[in-house]
Amino acid sequence: MPFDIPVPFFLIRHGKDWVAFDTGNNAQVAVDPVGYWSKPVTDAYMPVMKPHEEFKEQLKKLGLTPQMLHAVIISHGHLDHCGALDDLAGTNVPVYIHKDELEVINKSVESGKQTAYIPADFKKLGEVNIKTIDGTLDLFGDHSVIVFPTPGHTPGHQSVYVQTGEGQRLILAQDACYTLENMIANIPPGLAFDIPKALTNTNHFKVMTFAGMHLVPPHDPDWWNGKPLAPQKFKV
Numbered sequence: 001m002p003f004d005i006p007v008p009f010f011l012i013r014h015g016k017d018w019v020a021f022d023t024g025n026n027a028q029v030a031v032d033p034v035g036y037w038s039k040p041v042t043d044a045y046m047p048v049m050k051p052h053e054e055f056k057e058q059l060k061k062l063g064l065t066p067q068m069l070h071a072v073i074i075s076h077g078h079l080d081h082c083g084a085l086d087d088l089a090g091t092n093v094p095v096y097i098h099k100d101e102l103e104v105i106n107k108s109v110e111s112g113k114q115t116a117y118i119p120a121d122f123k124k125l126g127e128v129n130i131k132t133i134d135g136t137l138d139l140f141g142d143h144s145v146i147v148f149p150t151p152g153h154t155p156g157h158q159s160v161y162v163q164t165g166e167g168q169r170l171i172l173a174q175d176a177c178y179t180l181e182n183m184i185a186n187i188p189p190g191l192a193f194d195i196p197k198a199l200t201n202t203n204h205f206k207v208m209t210f211a212g213m214h215l216v217p218p219h220d221p222d223w224w225n226g227k228p229l230a231p232q233k234f235k236v
């Protein structure tokens with residue numbers, strides 16, 4: 001039975017600095033999804049996206065433009081996470097991608113095939129200030145925003161740990177854990193490059209939640225139901 005899946009990306013404020021985690025779908029997906037993603041892809045996932053839901057349109061709600069961002073972190077290169085990378089073209093904003101993910105992205109662009117990686121999403125990759133990561137990155141050096149590798153769903157997937165001003169500790173898992181059930185029942189994501197690695201992540205997430213952290217599952221319609229969205233402040 002078809003159902004609607006939320007596609008979240010995040011804006012994190014640190015003092016005066018704003019950081020984005022992921023970018024969602026490309027603007028074209030709201031206008032011409034079949035033409036942009038191709039029919040085989042939309043047969044599997046038909047996007048339900050309005051133009052105002054696009055990355056730079058969402059930034060406007062907070063009075064921001066892409067070039068005003070301090071940094072962008074990319075979980076992985078899939079179409080619903082890395083689609084608006086072109087909004088960062090021509091800016092100096094550092095865009096952090098795991099080195100193994102960049103390798104997969106470059107291969108998929110070379111192949112020209114429309115898969116969960118859409119070559120057109122990367123047509124301006126050369127104009128983006130890409131910074132590759134291999135390991136963890138404590139973005140501000142104060143343990144408030146930490147990027148860490150969670151390979152499995154894709155070879156170079158990354159998640160983000162956030163310590164909020166209210167003292168909450170969040171795990172923005174993105175596709176390392178689609179839904180809460182993936183973690184609770186140890187179910188790997190529907191699409192996984194390496195299932196044992198994907199399950200290692202969900203086991204680690206489980207321990208992190210036992211230790212008081214909150215897991216934010218990206219594609220869990222029940223979990224997101226009623227949650228405040230931008231420009232409102234996020235709440236678990």
Ligand SMILES: [Zn+2]
Pocket residue numbers: 076078153175
């Ligand atoms: Zn994905």
